[in-house]
């Protein structure tokens with residue numbers, strides 16, 4: 001049903017409660033240190049829509065991985081809320097969280113975290129086994145398809161320690177896609193790849209976004225960040241910039257026209 005808003009913030013509030021895929025409200029994270037609590041996140045407010053390709057940038061130690069851990073439910077906020085698709089995940093117990101993450105989210109960790117005692121293909125099949133997705137035959141075929149997509153199918157029966165860092169990273173990406181999750185969160189997924197392979201992997205991500213997935217990607221690569229639909233910058237645990245470098249000028253023109261018409265703003269942002 002049509003709903004008109006008088007203020008941009010009212011429209012944003014409405015959307016946060018009803019439509020946003022990811023909403024973080026005043027998220028703080030304190031780590032216990034000998035010197036007392038250290039706040040790695042100091043009150044993050046953030047909303048992310050379906051189908052966005054969001055880059056997370058910031059200097060080393062600014063809080064990017066901590067933020068990602070809040071969104072993936074790998075760690076919990078000290079205060080504030082994390083709402084995913086209308087569900088407050090910070091209230092989940094460990095079992096609920098693991099199941100929810102398994103079907104909803106593909107995670108590419110900064111240091112891959114492949115299980116060293118499982119072969120490459122077993123690592124990729126693991127999320128499907130854990131969530132009981134697909135038949136066992138399909139799991140194998142799907143894992144091979146994903147390994148082939150990432151150009152590491154020849155490594156399928158090796159242990160992770162027998163392949164290079166870049167290959168491990170590609171296996172970790174294949175594993176993140178195993179359950180065909182609607183959201184993928186990747187911490188420096190191209191950090192160990194040469195620039196050509198990094199571009200190829202990035203284009204694969206773009207294709208997945210075009211198919212409707214939502215991608216969040218921590219990166220130190222400014223060239224890649226500029227190609228994303230949205231880039232947020234973290235500094236000292238705070239969100240200090242939120243920009244849309246890849247927004248087309250046409251989109252910006254439409255927004256400008258709407259504002260200059262002086263019409264009541266609708267939930268178009």
Ligand SMILES: Nc1ncnc2c1ncn2[C@@H]1O[C@H](COP(=O)(O)OP(=O)(O)OP(=O)(O)O)[C@@H](O)[C@H]1O
Pocket residue numbers: 031032033038040058059060061062063064065066067
């Ligand atoms: N378990 C922990 N205990 C104490 N301090 C921590 C812990 N984990 C992270 N920190 C601190 O919190 C801050 C944010 O760390 P985080 O790993 O989120 O940063 P980052 O932006 O991801 O860094 P990088 O780009 O180097 O990966 C840093 O100052 C870090 O030292």
